[in-house]
Amino acid sequence: GAGVSQSPSNKVTEKGKDVELRCDPISGHTALYWYRQRLGQGLEFLIYFQGNSAPDKSGLPSDRFSAERTGESVSTLTIQRTQQEDSAVYLCASSLGVWSANYGYTFGSGTRLTVV
Amino acid sequence: EDQVTQSPEALRLQEGESSSLNCSYTVSGLRGLFWYRQDPGKGPEFLFTLYSAGEEKEKERLKATLTKKESFLHITAPKPEDSATYLCAVQAGGQNFVFGPGTRLSVLP
Numbered sequence: 523g524a525g526v527s528q529s530p531s532n533k534v535t536e537k538g539k540d541v542e543l544r545c546d547p548i549s550g551h552t553a554l555y556w557y558r559q560r561l562g563q564g565l566e567f568l569i570y571f572q573g574n575s576a577p578d579k580s581g582l583p584s585d586r587f588s589a590e591r592t593g594e595s596v597s598t599l600t601i602q603r604t605q606q607e608d609s610a611v612y613l614c615a616s617s618l619g620v621w622s623a624n625y626g627y628t629f630g631s632g633t634r635l636t637v638v
Numbered sequence: 639e640d641q642v643t644q645s646p647e648a649l650r651l652q653e654g655e656s657s658s659l660n661c662s663y664t665v666s667g668l669r670g671l672f673w674y675r676q677d678p679g680k681g682p683e684f685l686f687t688l689y690s691a692g693e694e695k696e697k698e699r700l701k702a703t704l705t706k707k708e709s710f711l712h713i714t715a716p717k718p719e720d721s722a723t724y725l726c727a728v729q730a731g732g733q734n735f736v737f738g739p740g741t742r743l744s745v746l747p
Contacts, residue, residue, distance in 0.1 A: 526681070555734065564642075564725070565682070565737040581734065613681050626672050627735070629681030 524548075526630035528614050534636045535604055543599040543633045547616030554597050555627065556589055557613045565613065571597060572619070604637045611635070640665040640730050642738035650744045651716055659711040659741045661726030671709050672735065673702050674725040682725055716745045 527546040535541050547554050556568040567581035571591040582588070586604075591597040601608055611634050615627035641664045651657055663671065670689055674682035686695040688704040695702045699720065701712045711724055723742045727735040 557737075564739040565727075565735075567734040567736070570734050578734065615681070626674070626684035626687060627682075628684070631679070631681050 526614055526616050526628050528612075528630035528633050530633060531631065532634045532636075534638060537606060537637055538603055540600065540602045541604055541635065543601075543612050543614075543635070545597045545599070545614030545616075545630060547595070547597070547614070548628055550594075550618070551616035551628070552594050552619050553617045554591055555615045555617075556597070556599050557615065559611045559613055559632070561610070568599070568612075601635075604635075606637045609635055609637045640728060640736045642726055642728055642736050644724075644726055644738040644741050646741060647739070648742040648744070650746065651713075653717055653745055653747050654715045656712070656714045656716070658713070659724055659743070660708060661711070661738055662708040663726075663728050663738075664707075665728050665730040665736070667730050669729045671704055672727040672729070673700075673709070673711055674727065676723045676725055676740070685724075713743070716743075718745045718747050721745045 529544045552573045554571045557565040558568055559565050569589045570578040586602045589599045611632040613629055613632045615629045617627050643662045645660045670687050672687050673685040675685055676682040686702040691704055691706045693704050699714050703710045721744050723740040725740045726738040729735050
């Protein structure tokens, strides 16, 4: 597609339930990133995928968070046993590669997660 | 630890009133500094990349500059459609970007 697509755009879930967030990157973009943005705060790095290399999971806040990516396509971010502090906008971004600085990232519109 | 701060937190301008936003950073081995614009309910939109001190980039009413410790985003004669949150990010030794908290700009007609 022309841009990065994320689904769902909004998700309300009960505390303790698992959720899956999906990201479709731009075709041909080998790098894919997940960020979290809490209300009124900056973007917080979660995880990074580059091609077939092992992902950089250093930003995942707990073992309840995990992400997968199949090749250079779709990625899924899973949050198990959701807590109220998980409420945030989850943003996905893709880029041509590790160092595609001239073009930065292209972000999706995010998934707004609300845990009640 | 890489850190990025931005000031002011919020800025209100009258249409046509020029101003500057600040991004201060502490990183080891800066590979690039990035400016993004974020509208409510949307993901950040890429504006500029700066690589080295002294570099400048321009786009319409926006000009970004870089020194060894900070970057400025100058807004000349802003219009209401320039209202948004402006985010600064740095890429250093790691693969991910470190973002600042943003400056929320409101331009009043």
